[in-house]
Amino acid sequence: MTSLGTANAAPGEIDTGRLSVGETRDGSPLGLPVCVVNGAAEGDTLYIQAASDGDELNGVGVVRSLVPQLDPDDLAGTVLIVGIVNLHAFQVAEHRNPIDDTKLNRAFPGDEHGSSSERIAAAAFEAATGADLVLDLHQGSTSRMIHETRVRCGPRHHLHSECLELAKTFDCGHVLDQKGPDGQLARAAPDEGVPTIDPELGGAVGLDPESVAIGVEGIFNVLTAYGFLDGDVDPDDQVRATGFEQYGAPAGGLVDFAPELGDSVEQGDRLFHVTDAFGTVKAETTADADGVFWRTRRLPQVATGEYVCSVGTDIDHY
Known part of the structure; x- marks a missing residue:
C-alpha cells in the first residue's frame, strides 16, 4: 500500500484524496488534491506537482489529462501527484498565496510550523523528497513564453548531470540551465538527492491546449525512459541557455x-x-x-x- 495524504493505493490501483496542510480562515480543513498511481510491478517513484503558482494552470491541465491515461497494470513503480499545490492562490486565480502574500515556489523546503506557504511547502517537500524523480510543472505565468525546462540546481551541483538528463528526456526543446533562487523546489530537492526539473509549459491566461499536450508528452517520455512504462524514447537535441x-x-x-x-x-x-x-x-x-x-x-x-x-x-x- 502506498499513501499520500488520504489517498491509498495497493499495487495495481489508483486512488485520490487530500493532503492536509492546515485550515482556512473559517476553520475548515485545507487539503491539497492528491493522487497515487501504484503500479502492478515494483519500481521507482515519480513525484509530480502543479500550480505552486496559483495562476499557472497548464500544469493542472496536464495532471487532469495525464491521470485518466495511466493504467497501473502497465506501470512499474509509483506516481505521486499533488494536483494543486498553492490552493489558496488557485481559488482566487492569483499568483501568490493571498494568506501570507508569498510566492510559494520560494518557500521550499518549508516549515511545518511556519507560515501558510511554508506549511504547504513542507508537506509537498516531504512527498517530493521521498521520490526518485521530481517534475514541478510551471508556466511563464500569464506572459508569453516558449516551452522549456529549467534546471535550477546550478552547474556545480553533484546532481547537475542527472537533472540535465531529466530535462532532455522531458524534451520541451529548450532548457534554461541556470542556478535558481533560494526556495525553489527544483533548487531544494536536489540537495536531498532527488533529480528535479521545472518544466515551464509556455505562458497563458487559463489553459493552453498545445502547452498541456506538450506537458503530457513530456511526462510520458520520462515514464518510458526511466522504466515506469515499456518502450523507448529518443529525445531531440535541446537548445540550452545558461x-x-x-x-x-x-x-x-x-x-x-x-x-x-x-x-x-x-x-x-x-x-x-x-x-x-x-x-x-x-x-x-x-x-x-x-x-x-x-x-x-x-x-x-x-x-x-x-x-x-x-x-x-x-x-x-x-
Whole structure:
C-alpha cells in the first residue's frame, strides 16, 4: 500500500484524496488534491506537482489529462501527484498565496510550523523528497513564453548531470540551465538527492491546449525512459541557455516586437520599439548579446522601466 495524504493505493490501483496542510480562515480543513498511481510491478517513484503558482494552470491541465491515461497494470513503480499545490492562490486565480502574500515556489523546503506557504511547502517537500524523480510543472505565468525546462540546481551541483538528463528526456526543446533562487523546489530537492526539473509549459491566461499536450508528452517520455512504462524514447537535441537577460521599457507607450518567440537573435538586433498612441517611435531596444528570444509581456502598454521581454543567452546544443 502506498499513501499520500488520504489517498491509498495497493499495487495495481489508483486512488485520490487530500493532503492536509492546515485550515482556512473559517476553520475548515485545507487539503491539497492528491493522487497515487501504484503500479502492478515494483519500481521507482515519480513525484509530480502543479500550480505552486496559483495562476499557472497548464500544469493542472496536464495532471487532469495525464491521470485518466495511466493504467497501473502497465506501470512499474509509483506516481505521486499533488494536483494543486498553492490552493489558496488557485481559488482566487492569483499568483501568490493571498494568506501570507508569498510566492510559494520560494518557500521550499518549508516549515511545518511556519507560515501558510511554508506549511504547504513542507508537506509537498516531504512527498517530493521521498521520490526518485521530481517534475514541478510551471508556466511563464500569464506572459508569453516558449516551452522549456529549467534546471535550477546550478552547474556545480553533484546532481547537475542527472537533472540535465531529466530535462532532455522531458524534451520541451529548450532548457534554461541556470542556478535558481533560494526556495525553489527544483533548487531544494536536489540537495536531498532527488533529480528535479521545472518544466515551464509556455505562458497563458487559463489553459493552453498545445502547452498541456506538450506537458503530457513530456511526462510520458520520462515514464518510458526511466522504466515506469515499456518502450523507448529518443529525445531531440535541446537548445540550452545558461544565461538569461531581461529588458525593461526605456520609455512609456506601446510595444512592438521584432522577433517571434523562439527566434535566434544576434547582438545589436532590434528586439522591440515603443511608440506613442499615434505611432511615433519613442525608443528602441536592441539585444546585448546573441541568444534566443525567450519570453515577452502579454499586454503592449508599458511604463518606463517596466518588464518587456527576455533573451536566453550563452546558447549551446546537447
